[in-house]
């Protein structure tokens with residue numbers, strides 16, 4: 132269940148639940164004037180808390196490290212494709228709204244939306 | 255929090271000095287596995303772990319951690335994503351000191367390091383213990399060594415109706431190892447028909463026991479994260495996360511239907527022979543092997559009317575028909 136490095140530009144170490152040493156993949160993209168922060172779950176290569184469970188705690192640590200404001204970013208969680216035979220490990224992207232209630236906190240992105248963000252070219 | 259070897263001394267010292275901290279956090283910081291020593295089994299009140307004079311198994315750890323990361327399982331998070339086998343000589347020393355011939359090796363999966371697994375089985379064989387465990391490597395040499403080392407029965411996941419599962423169960427039986435099937439219901443790839451087919455299949459594969467569970471989205475599993483993001487968890491009361499209650503919206507059926515199928519599975523598997531009778535059959539198998547090896551201990555007559563410290567209601571006698579070998583065991587036991 133190795134995650135392809137195509138999913139991230141850097142490995143971001145963070146403190147997870149109970150300060151457990153954890154890591155995730157991180158990509159930051161500027162798309163049409165908006166800052167997209169994309170965190171990718173690394174499964175076996177993450178010794179600690181998952182990106183979803185860490186949630187806001189991880190987002191705050193990224194914002195502090197990258198000098199961003201949580202209100203100004205669009206935060207995406209990615210569960211990458213790991214070429215597993217099980218459909219549970221297919222690729223998915225979710226936009227997380229930390230200010231919404233539980234019912235509206237996550238929204239799954241369509242393939243088109245994802246492509247638009249990842250393939251955006253400034254020029 | 256975390257594993258306590260080498261750490262509890264500090265906690266006790268702090269308590270003695272009146273400066274106990276609220277949290278001692280060692281999670282993710284596991285001690286050297288070689289430092290795991292024998293437990294203080296002399297502290298057990300053994301009479302309370304006894305059913306009608308028969309001593310219950312002692313729990314034993316030969317390794318910790320798990321290098322796999324199965325979808326519904328939090329073990330690799332809690333115990334670390336690295337398999338940490340104890341040195342074999344330490345295991346033997348620890349096991350030899352247990353005043354009980356029947357153990358449950360509670361390691362998450364022994365099938366993680368074949369060489370260590372084989373070394374372990376060779377080393378513990380002379381102790382003549384009989385033991386239960388989770389999965390053993392599916393390899394004739396390993397199964398043979400496990401049987402010689404006293405494998406009594408194993409827990410084996412039955413996740414589909416394939417020939418592979420059927421043959422896997424048969425291979426254990428070929429080596430004289432019993433099988434308790436563990437069957438998980440409610441994953442997203444299961445429809446109502448799949449679950450019914452799986453229940454029917456259990457009748458074809460000659461399991462010795464079966465244990466059914468409903469998928470519980472425990473924190474720190476991918477299952478939990480997926481359902482959380484999809485807004486499908488409707489019950490966050492941890493008391494209900496007992497793997498027998500539905501706490502989320504299944505993909506292909508209502509929560510009520512899944513609950514019904516779970517209840518039906520228990521009833522149907524044990525319809526022709528009760529769980530107690532099937533367990534008794536397994537007990538007879540192990541007792542016969544012990545008699546052959548001269549390690550059998552008759553039950554403690556002092557506790558014949560006690561079960562886990564409570565009085566036994568003798569008015570509810572088990573009237574199952576017993577085979578000749580079972581009668582022999584009962585006779586020897588009494």
Ligand code: SF4
Pocket residue numbers: 320321322323324327328329330362363
């Ligand atoms: S189910 Fe067993 S093998 Fe899988 S992660 Fe959990 S302990 Fe490891």
